[in-house]
Amino acid sequence: MTTGTAMQPDGAALPGTGSPPAASSGATFARYATNAEREHGFEPLRIEGRIPEGLRGTMYRNGPGLLTTFNQPYEHSFEGDGAVSAVRLDGLEQRATGAYHVVESEGLRFERDAGRPMFSSRAPWRTRMGNALRRRFKNNANTSILVWRDRLFALADGARPTELDAGMLTTVGETDLDGLIAQTFSAHPHDVVARSSIYNFGVRFGRKTQIDLFELPYKHRPARRLGQVELAHPVMLHDFVATERHLVFLVSPARLVLWRAALMLTPVSKLVRWSEQDGTEVIVVPIDAPRSVTRFRVDPFFQWHFAGGFERGGEIAVDLVRYPRLNSLHQTGERAARCGTYHRAIIDLARRSLTSTEVTPVGCEFPQIDPRRSGSAFRYAWCVADGAAGDSITRIDTETGKTVVYDLAASERASEPLFWPRAPDSGESDGWVLSLIYDASTHTSHVAVFDANGLQDGPVARVHFDHHVPPTFHGKWVPSPA
Numbered sequence: 001m002t003t004g005t006a007m008q009p010d011g012a013a014l015p016g017t018g019s020p021p022a023a024s025s026g027a028t029f030a031r032y033a034t035n036a037e038r039e040h041g042f043e044p045l046r047i048e049g050r051i052p053e054g055l056r057g058t059m060y061r062n063g064p065g066l067l068t069t070f071n072q073p074y075e076h077s078f079e080g081d082g083a084v085s086a087v088r089l090d091g092l093e094q095r096a097t098g099a100y101h102v103v104e105s106e107g108l109r110f111e112r113d114a115g116r117p118m119f120s121s122r123a124p125w126r127t128r129m130g131n132a133l134r135r136r137f138k139n140n141a142n143t144s145i146l147v148w149r150d151r152l153f154a155l156a157d158g159a160r161p162t163e164l165d166a167g168m169l170t171t172v173g174e175t176d177l178d179g180l181i182a183q184t185f186s187a188h189p190h191d192v193v194a195r196s197s198i199y200n201f202g203v204r205f206g207r208k209t210q211i212d213l214f215e216l217p218y219k220h221r222p223a224r225r226l227g228q229v230e231l232a233h234p235v236m237l238h239d240f241v242a243t244e245r246h247l248v249f250l251v252s253p254a255r256l257v258l259w260r261a262a263l264m265l266t267p268v269s270k271l272v273r274w275s276e277q278d279g280t281e282v283i284v285v286p287i288d289a290p291r292s293v294t295r296f297r298v299d300p301f302f303q304w305h306f307a308g309g310f311e312r313g314g315e316i317a318v319d320l321v322r323y324p325r326l327n328s329l330h331q332t333g334e335r336a337a338r339c340g341t342y343h344r345a346i347i348d349l350a351r352r353s354l355t356s357t358e359v360t361p362v363g364c365e366f367p368q369i370d371p372r373r374s375g376s377a378f379r380y381a382w383c384v385a386d387g388a389a390g391d392s393i394t395r396i397d398t399e400t401g402k403t404v405v406y407d408l409a410a411s412e413r414a415s416e417p418l419f420w421p422r423a424p425d426s427g428e429s430d431g432w433v434l435s436l437i438y439d440a441s442t443h444t445s446h447v448a449v450f451d452a453n454g455l456q457d458g459p460v461a462r463v464h465f466d467h468h469v470p471p472t473f474h475g476k477w478v479p480s481p482a
């Protein structure tokens, strides 16, 4: 167990957060958000098609995979225990292996020893009261993956990282990274390639609410806390932007109701209150002068995720999937038309202004960019979007607004598409795109590999698990050493 808040929000992560769900879709995908049939170490996976020769590495995914414990389903997928899948691809040898493990947190082990729920909304009232008083909660590590200095971590917003054994995918345990992390470490760390570092934040709750800022250099220098920024209220803050010079936060008026979160009260939608009058606060922190913060408020809007951001003259460009307001948390996990669209926001620090322009009206989520351009200018973003039959994988040209689309079958659901370049010096859209796809018609999951230049032509390879993988939020492609 650990101390802190129990909130681990990741609403948009499951496809279709927002609008009213289609009934038939709900029936088709009813088995998607259920426990996987089994856990296992790396074992051969069936290859359909041909893995591109130059593609060698491992795709990691994380999401709330343990959704029923002690014969009781969690009230909401946010409560689910993290489960990490890993698929190793070797295009040269045409080999694929995969592993799947639930994160064995201290809290989950404690519950298993007790033989009953001890932390979730399914725990007895008295137990939850005791947890709240002792500031005890389960770190279910169910949101994303961090790879830093060859170490593998499962992340969730309201908690510290949980280290995993990269070779076995088994759980090592929670870590504060040698005292670096006071309370939480968000599930959205971002590389700034030009600075050879990863940046992240953690919201610290207490008498004051503040954002802790972290820098994790790729090599040599120790990780450090850059500073902190105080917030007026406890809020749900899920993602941010790191450019070559700045850390940027767009703090939506999504106030957390901490006492409800501490008591694990349901429904989850009541853990956050949309406080329209607060507006969205723009906070810009210079990485090299973290005390010189610029902050101002603009009209309210909400985002779960950013594609990236970069310096543009004296301005900062920030790409996000923007929602008019916080969409309903209780609908997370059900298929519906997305109501967030891809925007580019321009922040002018001198004028203290933010101007947001819709790039394309297509509903989308999980924007990803070429990882070589993280923190710098980019043209293309890859996302899961509304498609003809349900989900699509879509490439957005942020300069023209034009899209390239691959429509999935009606029985399929996509996860966040990950781009990887064909070669270190290849063009921005020259590479591969990988997505873990669930197929309700077979109740199995596979990794679809697309040639990024021919996305619309469909996967060049599919690598199949013989079981399904429950919905995942975020992941990472890690290339094999050359």
Ligand SMILES: [Fe+2]
Pocket (backbone or CB within 6 Å): 010, 013, 187, 188, 238, 304, 305, 473, 474
């Ligand atoms: Fe997320």
